[in-house]
Amino acid sequence: MSTYIIYIIQPLFLLLLAPLFIGILNKTKACFRGYTGASIFQLYYDLSKLIKKGEVISASSSFVTKIGPLLTLVAAVSCAFVIPVFYTSRESIFGNIFVIFFTLGIIKFVTSLIGLDSASTFGGMGSSRELFISMLVEPIMFVVVTFLFIETKSFNIFTIASTNSTQLSFGPGHVLAALAFFILVLAENARMPLDNPETHLELTMVHEAMILDLSGKRLAFVELASAIKLVLFLTILINGFLPYGIAMEFNLLTIALALALYIVKIMILLFAIALLETTMAKFRLFKVPELLTFAFSIGIVSIIINHYM
Amino acid sequence: MFEFFYNVAMTDWLSIFFVILIILITIPILIYSVGYVKEFVQNYSLKYIYIMMILFILSMIGVVLSSNIIVFMIFWEIMSITSFFLVIYEYRNKENLDSGIMYFVMTHISGLVLMIMFALIFKYTNSFDFKEIINYADKLTINQKTIIFILAIIGFGAKAGLMPLHAWLPKAHPAAPSNVSALMSGVMLKIAIYGFVRVAFMFLGDVPYSYGIALMIIGTVTAIICILNAAAQRNMKKLLAYSSAENIGLIFSVLGLAIIFKSYNMPILATLALTAGLFHTINHAIFKSLLFTAAGSVLYATGTRNINELGGLYKKMKFATWCAFIGTAAISAIPPLNGFASEISIFMSFIQVVGRIDSIWMMVIILCGSILALTSGAVMYAAVKSFGITYLGEPRSSKAQQTHKIPISMNIGMGLLSVYAIVFGVLSKFIFEYIIKISQSVMNTEKISFDRGTLQNFVGWDIIIMTSVIISVTLVILLIDYIISRNKTSTIGNTWGCGFNEAKPFMQYSGSGFTQPLCKIAGSVVGYKKTVVKEGTILIRQKVADMVEKHFYIPIMKFVDYIATKIKIIHYGKIQIYIAYIIISLIVAVIWVAKFI
Numbered sequence: 001m002s003t004y005i006i007y008i009i010q011p012l013f014l015l016l017l018a019p020l021f022i023g024i025l026n027k028t029k030a031c032f033r034g035y036t037g038a039s040i041f042q043l044y045y046d047l048s049k050l051i052k053k054g055e056v057i058s059a060s061s062s063f064v065t066k067i068g069p070l071l072t073l074v075a076a077v078s079c080a081f082v083i084p085v086f087y088t089s090r091e092s093i094f095g096n097i098f099v100i101f102f103t104l105g106i107i108k109f110v111t112s113l114i115g116l117d118s119a120s121t122f123g124g125m126g127s128s129r130e131l132f133i134s135m136l137v138e139p140i141m142f143v144v145v146t147f148l149f150i151e152t153k154s155f156n157i158f159t160i161a162s163t164n165s166t167q168l169s170f171g172p173g174h175v176l177a178a179l180a181f182f183i184l185v186l187a188e189n190a191r192m193p194l195d196n197p198e199t200h201l202e203l204t205m206v207h208e209a210m211i212l213d214l215s216g217k218r219l220a221f222v223e224l225a226s227a228i229k230l231v232l233f234l235t236i237l238i239n240g241f242l243p244y245g246i247a248m249e250f251n252l253l254t255i256a257l258a259l260a261l262y263i264v265k266i267m268i269l270l271f272a273i274a275l276l277e278t279t280m281a282k283f284r285l286f287k288v289p290e291l292l293t294f295a296f297s298i299g300i301v302s303i304i305i306n307h308y309m
Numbered sequence: 310m311f312e313f314f315y316n317v318a319m320t321d322w323l324s325i326f327f328v329i330l331i332i333l334i335t336i337p338i339l340i341y342s343v344g345y346v347k348e349f350v351q352n353y354s355l356k357y358i359y360i361m362m363i364l365f366i367l368s369m370i371g372v373v374l375s376s377n378i379i380v381f382m383i384f385w386e387i388m389s390i391t392s393f394f395l396v397i398y399e400y401r402n403k404e405n406l407d408s409g410i411m412y413f414v415m416t417h418i419s420g421l422v423l424m425i426m427f428a429l430i431f432k433y434t435n436s437f438d439f440k441e442i443i444n445y446a447d448k449l450t451i452n453q454k455t456i457i458f459i460l461a462i463i464g465f466g467a468k469a470g471l472m473p474l475h476a477w478l479p480k481a482h483p484a485a486p487s488n489v490s491a492l493m494s495g496v497m498l499k500i501a502i503y504g505f506v507r508v509a510f511m512f513l514g515d516v517p518y519s520y521g522i523a524l525m526i527i528g529t530v531t532a533i534i535c536i537l538n539a540a541a542q543r544n545m546k547k548l549l550a551y552s553s554a555e556n557i558g559l560i561f562s563v564l565g566l567a568i569i570f571k572s573y574n575m576p577i578l579a580t581l582a583l584t585a586g587l588f589h590t591i592n593h594a595i596f597k598s599l600l601f602t603a604a605g606s607v608l609y610a611t612g613t614r615n616i617n618e619l620g621g622l623y624k625k626m627k628f629a630t631w632c633a634f635i636g637t638a639a640i641s642a643i644p645p646l647n648g649f650a651s652e653i654s655i656f657m658s659f660i661q662v663v664g665r666i667d668s669i670w671m672m673v674i675i676l677c678g679s680i681l682a683l684t685s686g687a688v689m690y691a692a693v694k695s696f697g698i699t700y701l702g703e704p705r706s707s708k709a710q711q712t713h714k715i716p717i718s719m720n721i722g723m724g725l726l727s728v729y730a731i732v733f734g735v736l737s738k739f740i741f742e743y744i745i746k747i748s749q750s751v752m753n754t755e756k757i758s759f760d761r762g763t764l765q766n767f768v769g770w771d772i773i774i775m776t777s778v779i780i781s782v783t784l785v786i787l788l789i790d791y792i793i794s795r796n797k798t799s800t801i802g803n804t805w806g807c808g809f810n811e812a813k814p815f816m817q818y819s820g821s822g823f824t825q826p827l828c829k830i831a832g833s834v835v836g837y838k839k840t841v842v843k844e845g846t847i848l849i850r851q852k853v854a855d856m857v858e859k860h861f862y863i864p865i866m867k868f869v870d871y872i873a874t875k876i877k878i879i880h881y882g883k884i885q886i887y888i889a890y891i892i893i894s895l896i897v898a899v900i901w902v903a904k905f906i
Contacts, residue, residue: 051793053797054797054798054799054800055797055798055799055800056799056800056801056802057799057800057801057802058801058802058803058804058805059801059802059803059804060621060702060703060804061701061804062623062624062630062700062701063623063627063630063631064634064701070783070786070787070790073786074779074782074783074786075779077782077786078775078778078779078782081778081782082774082775082778093770093771093774094770094771094774094775095771096653096771098653098656098657099644099653099771099772099775102642102643102644102649102652102653103644103775103779105641105642105643105644105689106643106644108689109638109641109643109689109693112693112697113693113696113697113701115697116693116697116698116701116702116817116818117697117701117702118702118804119620119621119701119702119703119804119812119814119817120804120805120806120812120817121812121816121817121818122807123818124702124817124818124822124823125818127693127697127818127823128818128822128823128824128825128826129826131686131689131690131693132690132826132827134686134689135683135686135687135689135690135827136683136686137686138682138683138685138686139679139680139682139683139686141682142656142660142678142679142681142682143675143679145656145660146660146663146675146678149660149661149663150663150664155657155660212805213804213805216797216799217790217793217794217797285826286826286829286830289830296679300672300675300676300679303663303672303675304672307663307664307668307671308668
């Protein structure tokens with residue numbers, strides 16, 4: 001029974017803390033740039049403000065704008081329920097990694113339709129770019145899953161996490177595959193070298209352009225969904241490639257330890273993202289394929305290394 | 310009567326599966342047609358289209374059920390001819406006739422190659438009967454198998470749309486009425502897959518793995534090139550036609566994978582790969598006929614296929630938009646719909662090769678798998694383009710503003726197909742397990758038991774659990790949404806133009822602009838050309854062309870034309886000479902046939 005409770009607690013933990021992690025990321029970036037920055041709870045304030053407000057819906061919009069934001073949030077929240085955060089079991093009847101990735105794909109599908117829905121020029125531009133980038137991301141996803149399958153002989157994220165957490169040593173391929181996956185995370189979540197999450201400037205925006213015409217609670221839904229999505233991807237990265245210390249049995253001490261380790265790991269990743277975002281400029285759209293091809297290549301190399309060693 | 314049928318017809322699992330597929334898809338399309346043909350009532354004969362459609366459907370069932378080479382070829386030819394007459398149904402339009410003739414030629418190349426293939430099969434096995442041929446499979450020599458395999462790829466591939474014989478698809482589908490396109494793309498292409506599975510897996514028995522690798526590479530190349538072309542199109546039906554060729558490529562590549570597994574003596578994985586292929590076959594049949602019928606309703610309502618002229622159709626046809634939305638989501642592999650279910654099983658089949666076969670071929674297969682993953686990304690790009698530009702936003706031209714109302718029967722047909730798309734996705738576990746039985750009978754692996762782990766990796770409770778999680782999360786969020794949105798104002802206003810108040814519909818992204826980044830990097834594959842004209846106003850003209858057509862078909866056509874002008878010399882117009890020609894060719898043919906037998 002207690003194991004069932006943990007399957008409820010860990011997604012709720014992830015969902016509740018996701019905005020906080022984004023806040024920490026933004027705060028770190030502010031520190032690097034040398035200004036005070038907003039509070040780490042800023043996203044909670046923003047979301048509650050948005051929810052309290054009324055909304056304006058474009059006269060051109062259709063059911064996509066009505067249900068789309070809800071769908072994105074549903075996809076993000078549902079995925080949180082089928083991945084391990086700080087507790088994993090050796091076998092699980094859910095948690096197929098492809099199902100998770102494709103469910104997260106709902107978010108980009110729906111947001112790109114939202115972009116086209118309001119008949120605004122910006123929306124179409126954002127959708128076009130988003131789909132262009134996500135198309136090139138797909139092969140990276142494939143090679144990374146292939147790599148994890150080579151290591152663990154499983155497609156199940158729970159099994160992957162538990163197998164990898166007991167593995168004593170990893171080959172050099174592991175690092176390369178993790179790097180490829182990290183670039184995938186940046187691309188899927190509209191982070192820095194591919195998209196600038198901070199600006200609303202025509203030239204730089206991809207994700208922001210699509211949701212330009214949302215307001216009120218629908219904007220809050222999409223913002224929350226993208227915050228959860230980033231944390232989900234980071235959690236998959238952690239539990240796929242760096243699951244040391246993840247709890248596999250249900251007792252308070254291991255869980256507490258696993259939780260602490262999880263938070264440390266995610267802090268490190270957020271730190272890395274913040275470092276990237278403050279030191280790099282955004283790529284031109286047509287340089288993005290080069291970066292993603294690079295990620296794909298190191299993914300392939302990691303498979304080769306792992307296969308021959 | 311029934312016994313007679315049982316003895317004459319092919320009644321193994323594979324045939325039954327395809328009969329089910331045909332019936333499943335044709336019922337909604339026939340319902341749809343009742344409304345759709347009203348469009349033609351003034352200009353063309355309705356009796357003609359109904360009779361042809363029924364003949365077409367019956368001939369497809371005939372092909373699938375025939376247990377004899379001769380009967381198979383007769384039904385195959387009836388299928389080709391009736392579909393040709395359906396393609397040129399709107400014969401008053403000259404362009405349709407041209408496309409129809411292209412289709413006619415291609416389908417007869419397919420028929421000719423198949424006749425040669427079956428003749429050789431008869432020569433090798435001395436039997437017309439499918440069941441006897443299947444039993445004879447092990448006695449074929451390797452050379453005989455090679456010839457039959459190559460002819461099968463060309464013959465069935467030309468019908469299904471494998472590279473480089475796919476060129477008829479983007480021509481015939483826009484020419485044909487939409488219900489016919491739906492039938493052709495949804496069902497007829499699948500008959501070619503049936504034929505291929507029948508010949509390559511059952512008649513030939515075990516074949517070397519290199520055949521599988523060749524087939525997989527052909528399939529992958531077809532998939533990627535066709536989807537890039539699809540994304541570049543602005544004609545809605547051309548886009549769908551290319552996407553059909555892409556899915557055929559996907560199916561053939563996973564069939565190739567099944568052959569590889571089989572020859573490496575891994576019957577379980579081979580069975581699962583074949584199952585994934587067959588599952589995708591039926592799923593593609595569902596969502597592609599749904600999308601073609603939806604495109605047909607747009608055509609019915611607005612009279613144009615050019616998505617750059619459309620937009621904002623949601624307000625005119627709400628139900629059709631919902632169906633198109635489901636179809637778009639299904640083809641983009643959005644869970645829990647059917648396209649997603651088969652797509653992930655195909656991906657998982659590809660990944661299963663690691664560590665199991667020679668490393669060089671393993672890398673080739675992984676690369677093919679990655680290209681197919683890229684394809685699936687491009688599918689979403691093309692599908693969102695075709696749906697988003699057509700149905701969302703504001704109308705881009707007057708055609709999209711003055712729409713006709715859609716008859717109810719069209720909505721029923723599309724609704725039924727949408728229900729299939731959902732059911733085949735959510736309940737994919739059970740359907741997959743049913744199809745495993747079919748693949749087992751094809752592969753002769755009924756006796757091998759499947760261990761739970763392998764099957765779990767493929768098709769566990771995942772999708773059902775995910776669906777129930779999604780549904781319960783939706784309910785919870787809807788409840789929260791209901792609570793927080795009490796006393797909240799929701800006003801309707803204009804789209805925010807960033808301070809610019811004169812936003813016009815033509816300022817929206819156009820279909821061509823939407824996929825411009827892709828066209829730019831795909832460049833020569835889609836024959837992308839951009840010219841900027843400065844005459845008073847600045848105009849941008851974008852052009853795409855099928856490179857295969859340009860570099861493969863046109864030279865052949867020129868060559869044939871050249872030969873024809875040379876041969877013209879022997880035409881004197883005297884009947885005696887022609888009779889002499891006939892006698893000479895008859896003698897040559899007799900000698901040839903005598904030698905052949």
